[in-house]
Amino acid sequence: MAGIFWHIGVFGVLAVFLIVTIYRTIAIARLPVHLRWELAPIPREKGKAKYGGSYLEDYEWWKKRRRTSWLAPLLYMAVEILLLRAIWKHNRKLWPLTFAFHTGIYLVFLMLLLSILNAILMVTNVSASVLDVFLVITSVAALAGYLLGGLGAVSLLLKRIFDSDLRAFNSTAKYFNLAFLAAVFISGAYSWFAIPDFALTLSQFVEGLVTLDTSLTIVFPLSLHVILASLFFLYLPFTDMIHFVAKYFTYHAIKWDDSIKDARMEKELNELLTQPVSWSAEHIKADGKKSWADLTKKSDE
Amino acid sequence: MNKKLKIADIAKDGDKPLTEINLKELTPLPPPYDQVGEETEFKRLTEEQQQRLVCNLDGVVSYAGLPKPRTKAEEKKYVDQFASGLKKLLSKENNWTFLQPLLLSIDYCAQCQTCNDACPIYVGSGQNEIYRPTYRSEVFRRLVNKYAKPGGKLRAKLNREDIELNWTTIARLYELSYRCNLCRRCTQSCPMGVDNALITRELRKLFSQELGWAPKELHEKGTVLQIDVGSPTGLKPSVAMDNLEFLDEEFSEALGIEIKTPWDKKGADVLLIHSAGDIISFPEGPISFSVLCNAAGINWTLSSEIPGYDGVNYGVFYDDVQLAKVATRHAQIAKKLGVKKIVMGECGHQHKAIMTVADRVLTGELDIPRESVVTFLEEIVFSGRIKFDPTKNNFPVTLHDPCNLVRNLGVVEPQRRILRYLCPQFREMTPAGIENYCCGGGGGLSVMSDVNFPDWKAHVAGRMKLKQLLDAFADHPGPEVKKYLCAPCLNCKLQFRDIFDYYKVKERSGIIFGGLGELAVNAMVDVKKPLIKWEDD
Numbered sequence: 001m002a003g004i005f006w007h008i009g010v011f012g013v014l015a016v017f018l019i020v021t022i023y024r025t026i027a028i029a030r031l032p033v034h035l036r037w038e039l040a041p042i043p044r045e046k047g048k049a050k051y052g053g054s055y056l057e058d059y060e061w062w063k064k065r066r067r068t069s070w071l072a073p074l075l076y077m078a079v080e081i082l083l084l085r086a087i088w089k090h091n092r093k094l095w096p097l098t099f100a101f102h103t104g105i106y107l108v109f110l111m112l113l114l115s116i117l118n119a120i121l122m123v124t125n126v127s128a129s130v131l132d133v134f135l136v137i138t139s140v141a142a143l144a145g146y147l148l149g150g151l152g153a154v155s156l157l158l159k160r161i162f163d164s165d166l167r168a169f170n171s172t173a174k175y176f177n178l179a180f181l182a183a184v185f186i187s188g189a190y191s192w193f194a195i196p197d198f199a200l201t202l203s204q205f206v207e208g209l210v211t212l213d214t215s216l217t218i219v220f221p222l223s224l225h226v227i228l229a230s231l232f233f234l235y236l237p238f239t240d241m242i243h244f245v246a247k248y249f250t251y252h253a254i255k256w257d258d259s260i261k262d263a264r265m266e267k268e269l270n271e272l273l274t275q276p277v278s279w280s281a282e283h284i285k286a287d288g289k290k291s292w293a294d295l296t297k298k299s300d301e
Numbered sequence: 302m303n304k305k306l307k308i309a310d311i312a313k314d315g316d317k318p319l320t321e322i323n324l325k326e327l328t329p330l331p332p333p334y335d336q337v338g339e340e341t342e343f344k345r346l347t348e349e350q351q352q353r354l355v356c357n358l359d360g361v362v363s364y365a366g367l368p369k370p371r372t373k374a375e376e377k378k379y380v381d382q383f384a385s386g387l388k389k390l391l392s393k394e395n396n397w398t399f400l401q402p403l404l405l406s407i408d409y410c411a412q413c414q415t416c417n418d419a420c421p422i423y424v425g426s427g428q429n430e431i432y433r434p435t436y437r438s439e440v441f442r443r444l445v446n447k448y449a450k451p452g453g454k455l456r457a458k459l460n461r462e463d464i465e466l467n468w469t470t471i472a473r474l475y476e477l478s479y480r481c482n483l484c485r486r487c488t489q490s491c492p493m494g495v496d497n498a499l500i501t502r503e504l505r506k507l508f509s510q511e512l513g514w515a516p517k518e519l520h521e522k523g524t525v526l527q528i529d530v531g532s533p534t535g536l537k538p539s540v541a542m543d544n545l546e547f548l549d550e551e552f553s554e555a556l557g558i559e560i561k562t563p564w565d566k567k568g569a570d571v572l573l574i575h576s577a578g579d580i581i582s583f584p585e586g587p588i589s590f591s592v593l594c595n596a597a598g599i600n601w602t603l604s605s606e607i608p609g610y611d612g613v614n615y616g617v618f619y620d621d622v623q624l625a626k627v628a629t630r631h632a633q634i635a636k637k638l639g640v641k642k643i644v645m646g647e648c649g650h651q652h653k654a655i656m657t658v659a660d661r662v663l664t665g666e667l668d669i670p671r672e673s674v675v676t677f678l679e680e681i682v683f684s685g686r687i688k689f690d691p692t693k694n695n696f697p698v699t700l701h702d703p704c705n706l707v708r709n710l711g712v713v714e715p716q717r718r719i720l721r722y723l724c725p726q727f728r729e730m731t732p733a734g735i736e737n738y739c740c741g742g743g744g745g746l747s748v749m750s751d752v753n754f755p756d757w758k759a760h761v762a763g764r765m766k767l768k769q770l771l772d773a774f775a776d777h778p779g780p781e782v783k784k785y786l787c788a789p790c791l792n793c794k795l796q797f798r799d800i801f802d803y804y805k806v807k808e809r810s811g812i813i814f815g816g817l818g819e820l821a822v823n824a825m826v827d828v829k830k831p832l833i834k835w836e837d838d
Contacts, residue, residue, distance in 0.1 A: 028401065028404075028405070031393075031400050031401040031404065032393055032397040032400060032401070033397075033661065034397065034398060034399050034400060034401045034402055034661075035398045035399060035621075035658050035659070035660075035661050035662070036657040036658055036660050036661060037399070037402055037496075037499065037657075037658065038657065038709070038710075038711075039485055039488055039489060039708065039709060040489075040707070040708055040709070040710075040711040040713070040735040041711070041735060042711060045711070048711070048713075048714075051713050051714065051734055051735070052707075052708075052711055052713055052734055052735035053711050053712070053713045053714055054710060054711025054712065055711075056656065056673060056676070056710050056711060056712050057673075057676060057711065057712050057713065057714060057715055058676065059672070059676045059677070059679065059680040060642070060670070060672065061672070061676075062670045080492065084492060085492075086415065086490060086491065086492035087413070087415055087492055089490070090415045090416070090418065090419060090490040091413065091414070091415035091418075094413060094415065098413070164305055165414050165417070166412065166413075166414060168305065168306065168307050168308055168430075169308070169412040169414070169435060169439055170412070170461075171460045171461055171462045172459060172460045172461050173460050174412065240408055240409055240410075240411075243409045243411065243493055246405050246408065246409040246493065246494075247409075247493055247494060249401065249405055250402075250405050250406075250409070250493060250494025250495065250496075251494050253401065254401065254402045254405070254494065254496070255488070255494055258657070258711075261660070261661065261664070261668065265661070266664050266665070269661050269662075269664050270664055270665075272397045273662070273664070275393075275394045275397070276394060277394060277395055278389065278394070278395060279386075279389060279395060279510040279511055279622070280382070280385070280510075280511055281509060281510050281511055281512060281513035282513045283513065283520075283525065283622070283623070284510055284622050292622075292625065292662075295622050295625070295626070296622070296625045296626045296629045296662070
């Protein structure tokens with residue numbers, strides 16, 4: 001297969017992935033402001049975060065200047081995302097499997113970034129020795145990523161099947177997602193071993209894509225791997241596997257949202273409070289006519 | 302009978318309990334509470350009760366008033382109401398208050414079960430399947446996905462997540478929503494930030510706001526009574542004032558210091574809102590703050606306006622409308638008095654309700670500064686205006702961290718700084734601070750006492766807390782060394798009262814419990830006689 005097949009396929013998948021992911025991200029972000037529901041620890045609290053303290057510990061806190069750190073939440077999330085802190089702390093048996101799985105994903109993502117960099121180096125005719133260094137790094141990242149990811153996906157799939165604590169909560173989608181990812185990783189690993197210079201071949205493929213080379217071809221089994229990976233990326237944004245987006249909101253917009261009302265929020269809140277409600281219980285009986293503000297008024301007001 | 306359950310089992314075998322409490326399966330307690338036979342027996346339902354009451358979850362009934370339909374048509378009515386409530390929970394108009402947190406918790410649970418061992422109820426029960434924090438949430442998630450989303454029925458079949466919405470499901474789900482303390486330890490442990498406690502509260506909300514089902518202690522005799530009469534205790538304004546006046550006199554004599562509690566003082570700096578339950582059940586608490594505020598020369602007042610003398614807000618446990626009503630009343634009273642700030646009494650959920658959860662309902666001139674009693678007390682203790690003699694508190698003291706004050710608000714250290722200063726034998730529990738276990742009465746459970754629910758609270762919900770408490774005093778386990786559990790929260794104290802009575806903790810281990818203010822007053826140089834006593838007068 002040559003011509004523009006691969007370009008349409010890969011860029012098409014990328015476009016769908018980005019559009020759907022951005023759409024879903026905006027949909028979450030545009031949900032109305034909610035009541036405060038923070039949960040300790042909130043890492044940005046300077047001097048207090050290490051034990052889970054908040055600004056509410058200060059006498060007459062509203063008169064004090066808050067001391068916050070912008071770096072601490074980033075570091076907290078970096079440890080959470082890269083090392084899976086919560087699973088390490090609370091579910092140690094699961095940690096090796098899920099750590100291998102997630103590290104595999106991160107390494108394959110690194111491999112993709114490096115392939116793009118290699119393609120740029122090739123287009124700009126950078127010296128072969130520099131390119132070789134990057135190709136070696138790409139190759140190592142690819143092999144480690146595919147092996148760790150494949151091992152993680154297969155072991156998590158087996159754990160889901162055989163662990164009685166997990167089995168009751170499984171769905172077809174949960175099995176399918178892991179099996180699909182395992183197939184992507186295994187096809188990648190197979191390509192790495194089957195193709196004499198995997199990193200160079202992959203980088204040349206990426207070069208063909210970014211330069212819109214219509215003579216672009218791809219050898220088997222890399223073609224199979226690219227097709228599987230593309231299909232996965234097409235599927236991903238429609239599933240709950242985009243929890244990397246959701247996680248931003250569950251942490252920053254809920255657990256760590258202890259922000260004090262400003263004029264903009266007050267305006268939004270006042271609009272929400274005047275919306276009609278239709279809860280039917282005897283003590284509410286809103287019938288779509290009363291608003292939140294009406295419901296909280298005293299009967300003699 | 303701790304068998305593996307499937308999610309769909311909740312809809313099956315309508316009259317039979319899904320599980321039963323077996324005392325031998327519960328997490329063992331330390332000596333002398335480790336002999337199962339010596340524990341107080343769990344009250345089982347009589348045959349008559351089993352016929353009359355809805356009791357198909359775990360053989361425990363938290364609300365005898367739950368309607369038991371006699372006909373299929375009646376069952377369908379409730380099921381339809383539930384389905385309608387599910388849709389309302391997902392709508393911006395009806396549930397903007399928690400829509401974002403709810404949707405994220407429904408859609409993004411990875412089902413890794415990491416949260417399970419963080420739950421003191423699940424662990425305390427000996428890992429009974431029904432109490433997994435994820436079981437309830439997964440039932441709810443599958444119902445939402447099948448019955449409140451387009452194409453849900455087909456997707457449920459394809460995904461093998463089918464679940465039947467019938468009378469059995471909603472009856473069990475109602476009870477199950479009151480087998481959680483809303484302590485949010487599970488949320489803290491979740492790598493995704495999924496909040497099973499929030500899902501539980503949303504379920505309670507659906508039942509309350511759509512079907513009108515809520516425990517009578519929280520609703521009818523809770524928020525409704527508070528809004529109408531002034532307090533869930535039934536205490537009317539005049540009676541509250543009389544009671545405190547009597548207590549002022551009584552404690553003036555008992556402590557050898559003059560006590561006078563001010564009421565309805567316009568333009569005071571501080572409006573202090575205690576819980577009326579403290580005035581009735583634990584009067585040493587409110588009296589301590591009268592002593593401390595007066596000694597520190599603070600311009601303060603209590604309010605006798607309904608419901609300004611009772612800071613509890615059970616709405617935070619089950620109903621957004623009731624939550625907002627109570628919080629708004631409290632803020633309106635403060636505005637009318639023209640105070641500079643509201644200080645919460647020693648009550649965790651009161652703190653959370655008005656300081657954070659209802660913060661976004663109190664807009665404009667109702668947004669009066671609100672402060673924790675703990676930071677307020679820290680300022681008093683370290684201001685130098687009162688002389689303390691810590692040797693008066695020279696007995697082992699440990700601290701219980703109320704979830705709503707500590708885990709949910711991040712008020713962790715002020716109370717510890719006070720205890721380290723005033724109590725030479727202060728020691729921490731393990732785990733402590735924001736990882737502390739709930740007392741077992743959280744989420745409104747401490748005031749619920751229908752049928753055999755108190756037995757469940759004592760045996761299951763409060764088990765890990767009791768274990769943790771006994772472990773903290775393991776160096777002096779017997780009653781010969783007098784020990785003090787500091788629990789700066791009314792609801793926690795109510796739960797401790799029940800557990801202590803149930804297991805005879807004072808008699809067997811020499812532990813009593815009380816608030817933080819009491820320890821401060823007990824250490825005051827000017828207070829001639831001790832406030833904290835192990836023997837009843």
